[in-house]
Amino acid sequence: MNLDQYSSIFWDFGGVITSSPFEAFNKYEKVKNLPENFLRKVNSTNPNVNAWALLEQSKISLTEFDNLFFRESSDLGYPVKGSEVLSLLEGNLRPKMVEAIQKLKKLGFIQACLTNNFIPTNELQPDMIDQEEKNNILNLFDYVFESKELGLRKPDQEFYDHVMEEVKISPEKIIFLDDLGINLKPAKLMGITTIKVISESQAREELESILGITL
Numbered sequence: 001m002n003l004d005q006y007s008s009i010f011w012d013f014g015g016v017i018t019s020s021p022f023e024a025f026n027k028y029e030k031v032k033n034l035p036e037n038f039l040r041k042v043n044s045t046n047p048n049v050n051a052w053a054l055l056e057q058s059k060i061s062l063t064e065f066d067n068l069f070f071r072e073s074s075d076l077g078y079p080v081k082g083s084e085v086l087s088l089l090e091g092n093l094r095p096k097m098v099e100a101i102q103k104l105k106k107l108g109f110i111q112a113c114l115t116n117n118f119i120p121t122n123e124l125q126p127d128m129i130d131q132e133e134k135n136n137i138l139n140l141f142d143y144v145f146e147s148k149e150l151g152l153r154k155p156d157q158e159f160y161d162h163v164m165e166e167v168k169i170s171p172e173k174i175i176f177l178d179d180l181g182i183n184l185k186p187a188k189l190m191g192i193t194t195i196k197v198i199s200e201s202q203a204r205e206e207l208e209s210i211l212g213i214t215l
Contacts, residue, residue, distance in 0.1 A: 006193070006211060007173040009104055010163075012154075013115040015179030016197045017098065017137065018091030028088055034078050039085060042073045047182075048156070051082060056116045056147040062086070065118075093133070094200045100207065100215040101140050107213075112143035112167060114176070116153045143167055154183040160190060175210060177203055 011017060025039045035041075043052045051068035054060040060068065062083070069082030104111060138144050145163050147153035152162060164171070171191035178184050184194040193210060197203040208215050 005173070006109075006175055008110040008112065008167065008169050008175070009101075009207075010112045010114050010174055010176040010187075010192070011097075011101065011141075012178040012180075012183065012197070013113055013117070014089070014091055016094075016177050016203065017101075017113075018093055020179050021089045021091060024088040024090065025085075028084070032078075032080070034080070038073075038076070038078060039080070039088075042069065042076060042080070044182075045072065045076065053153060055118045056153045057151045058119060058148045059151070062118075096200055096204060096215075098137055098140075100204060101137070103215055105140055110142050110167070110169065111140065112145060112163065113138060113141045114145045114154065114159075114163060114178075116147040119148050154178070154180075155186050157186055160186050164190070175207065177207070 014021065022040065026036060028034070029036055029038055043050070047053060051060070051065050051072055054068070055062070055065040065086075066082040069085060070079055073080040101111060143163075143166060145159070145166075147159070150159065150162060152159040154160075171187075172193075174187075174192045175195065176184065176187045176192050177195045177197050178187075179197040181196055184196055188194045195203055195206045195210075204215055
């Protein structure tokens with residue numbers, strides 16, 4: 001068991017602890033006759049200042065996001081309301097990932113949740129898991145870093161600098177799981193071991209292999 005080598009696990013939430021929204025994005029694109037991965041293209045165009053980035057840093061309201069995303073998607077050839085995209089963010093809980101977090105907690109690992117999110121409204125609660133269940137999961141972590149609270153988001157370097165300042169753990173002792181390579185790149189450059197999550201089973205297997213334990 002590599003407890004001497006690693007002491008902390010960092011987790012993304014959506015796409016890691018819950019299923020990825022990209023499948024819902026692709027289904028929406030088929031129904032609306034949009035090019036495949038068009039929504040991801042909108043989100044990755046001008047990624048530091050686009051509607052998505054501003055929403056996840058609490059710099060614009062949901063109404064402003066709706067309008068700005070519509071303009072951005074229109075500029076790329078296919079108008080899409082931002083509110084329709086947000087409604088696709090529902091994800092199913094991955095129970096075995098939660099079990100892994102619980103076991104690692106018992107083993108003494110320091111764990112943090114690093115998530116890009118936004119302030120929801122009563123009309124828009126994108127998580128399929130209820131708030132109480134989500135809170136119970138978040139309470140398993142020693143640290144929770146939310147973009148909506150910090151005004152910083154992955155993959156901005158300032159986000160990671162803030163996290164490292166707070167946790168005060170050597171990067172070489174950390175493993176970070178995220179479903180987006182763009183979010184893993186800054187962490188990897190800092191010396192953090194990274195796992196790109198493609199599926200629940202794949203992520204668990206890679207984590208078990210790195211740590212030398214069975215979860």
